[in-house]
Amino acid sequence: MTTTQSQPVQSASLLSLSGVLASALPHDLGTAKGPALYTVPAVFSRRPEPRELDLLHGIDVSRRLDESGYGDVELLVSDRRLLITNTNLEELKAGLARLVGTILREISEQALLERISRAEELDALSLIEEHRLEALRSSAAEIHFD
Template identity: 40%
Template sequence: MFRAYRAVMETHTRASGTAVGPLGLGSVLVDSLPTTLMTAGAPRRYTVEAVFTRRPEADEVAGILGASTRDALTRAGYAGVELTVSDRRLEIGGTNLEELRDGLARVLADRLAEVTAEVRRRQEAAAAEFRKTAESEHDRAAAAAALAQEVSFRPSPDRAASAPSSNGSLGERDESARLNVWADEGGHGR
């Protein structure tokens, strides 16, 4: 349970911004652009690769590639744009530098901020639920231990009064016989 708690808390720490900031895009990989760019033979649309500000988490990648991002791009007028995540790069297909400069870059930045916020909310909710479960389990274990402490294996008062006295009584002989059996069965160090 501790390992699972630590994993949730490490994810929570990353998600809370303490160890990691929001996911964003830094710059365009110029080497990935078509070599014919700004010539008469330049393609109208192509793939532009941009570098993430940090490695995206799996949940962030899912958010970037999910239907909500597709819907956001369509609403903003970029229905033909295709996104692919490749390690620390976002491949933005079906676009061009002018379109990115004139608004698509901001739409992508806003969507990445939304994705990060959504992932953080889910991680924080999971961490809170885990803490609640861990606290409940701790309380349950403490209650069980307290109840176990209340268990007493003393004879009832009427039985204790009828027990033989300790001057060679039947109780001592029975105890002696039990010890001998125990020794005979290997319970005594040989």
């Protein structure tokens, strides 16, 4: 994906997951009494920005998970962790992890492009205001009280 200026989106700035926080998995996992489905905490590469959180909690993400066969899975955020609910390590290995990674990348790219677009709009408005003020100064300078 590219920005409006045809520069590639910087992958270092994109939100991603660095891995599963194994120490926060259910303590009885892998035993006869262990749950089949549980919440898997994954660690973000950085703190999510407000717009990324809005997009992550949007209806499009839920619909996409449902359409991919993960209708019971929810993605929740707790500080720098993504809590992937109603799943297990096997589902994540079988494809859910790739889907979540794709969703995060797309959300992060969208938020970045929106931020760039807003900055460009603000620059354009600032330039318009600068031209307006210069025109006023120029017009005022043409007035002589002789």
